[in-house]
Structure formats: structure tokens, C-alpha cells
Amino acid sequence: MLNEFINQTGRLIKQSDIRIHVPEIIKLEGNTLHMDGHHESCSSARLNQNFLLNAFMFFGMLDAYVDSKYPSLVGESYAQKLRHLPSTTLSESVLKDVYRIYKVIRNATIHNAGSIASNGDRISIQYEFRNTQYEIEISKMGLELLHSIVYEIIYPFEPRSIVYSEMFRVSLLTALRSEVIRFNDENANLGLQACDEYAYKYGRRYRPKNVDYTVDDNLLTIQNPYSIHPVESNFSGVDYEIKKEGEIYLVPSEAMNNGTITLDKLSTWFLSV
Secondary structure: OHHHHHHHHHHHHHOEOOOOOOOEEEEEEOOEEEEOOOOOOOOOEOOOOOHHHHHHHHHHHHHHHHHHHOHHHOOOOHHHHHHHOOOOOHHHHHHHHHHHHHHHHHHHHHHOHHHEEEEOOEEEEEEEEOOEEEEEEEEHHHHHHHHHHHHHHHOOOOOOOHHHHHHHHHHHHHHHHHOEEEEEEOOEOOOOOOOOOOOOOOOEEEEEOOOOEEEEOOEEEEOOOOOOOHHHOOOEEEEEEEEEOOEEEEEEHHHOEOOEEEHHHHHHHEOOO
């Protein structure tokens, strides 16, 4: 039942006008650009402006995912689930952060709907429960990013390495946190987040074909690096598909040093397809 609920909700979201942030993939073959279809949707359901429905759908899907992934937490309160969610890996830390934020929003929609206020580009929530002040003020872009992380965790937009997934999710979380103006719950403010080591640029990704490289001792060097126009540099990056000894690696430019990467680090970007 859990998986059926997750899948049905996911299909509804996919067919709606809710914006899910995924990179725009541009494949490069010589001087030809090929746009990927990740952004395409039929947008038959108009749900984007329905804050309450979005909160129900995304938190419901997230909570069902947590129950399916951690069966020992089934039947526990949201607070208990949050307390016992692991945060050993980067992806676990991201999941725990978004669950924490959604918990405040969800409880307001069910128990304190009068505490929800919309002011232009921001949603604010403030209520008290058991002598604890719960509050969040978040921009509408922040809500889009929050929804996007949940959808990405459950439905990754493409096959890739674990470290690539973690890099993408942490970068989304970094962007999300910058859109949270105020936050407080039983654990105080949001505090420190998982380290955004690579500062991955998730707006647009260029994927050159036929990547040429050399290997000298333990160092791999890209011989035909792709240069991004300065106008795009704040939101675009390059992913190099490196084929070596029958294996494929998808390496983001953010993880390289001027087009070079050591072979031991290359192995972490192995593309499992």
C-alpha cells in the first residue's frame, strides 16, 4: 500500500504544473546541442498555487517513503521518526532536514491552519505546541526546492553514482536553506547543514560527447574541456562522461581541478546503469 500511494502521488505531481527543479541537460556533439527531455510535462493538473494540497501530497509521500525505507519507524509519531532518522550519509542528512521542515508545515496545515499566512512571495507559519514555538518563513522558491528534494529522493531524474546524487541533493538543500528566512521547532533553529563540498550548479549541465583524456601516473586530464559562457557560469556546469577500460564515469567539472582528477577519486563517480 505504501508503494502504491507513493507511486500514485508521484504520477499526479508529474502530471501537474508543480515545478520540480532538475538540471537542464544539454548534450554536446561537435557543434550541435541536443536538449534533454527532463523538463517536459503535460501539466494537466493545476496544483501549483494550492499550498495546503501541496503540503499534504509531498509530506504524505515523504512520510510513506520513510516508513517503507525504515520499517521500524512505522506507527511512530512524526517527532519520533525525526529523532530516529539516521544522518550518517549526505543523502540521509538531506532527508532528515527536509522531513524536519515539512513536519512544521504539515502540523500547521492540520492543527493550526489559521497560523499560515501568505505575504507576496513568502509563506509564514507561527504556532505554539507544548510550550515550544514553531515557526517558519519561507519563500515560494524555497517551497519549490523543498518539493524538488522530496521528488528527487524518491524519483531520481537519471541513473548516476551515489556521490553524484549526494552532491545534487546537498546543493538543492543549500539553495533551499537560503530561502528560509526564519525557522524554529523543538530542536531550535536549523543549525549547520551537510557540507556542500562541490557547489554543484544544478540549473544547466552540459554533457560533451567523445571526451578525450590522457592518463599520467595517477592523474587523468581532459584534453578537450568545454568552456561555459560567463553569462551562465553561476548556474551551469559540465559533466564529463569518461569511458575507461570498459567502465563509464560521469564526472562533474566541480569535482575536477582544472580538468584533472586523480584515478582514485575517479572511481567514486562510476556510473551504474
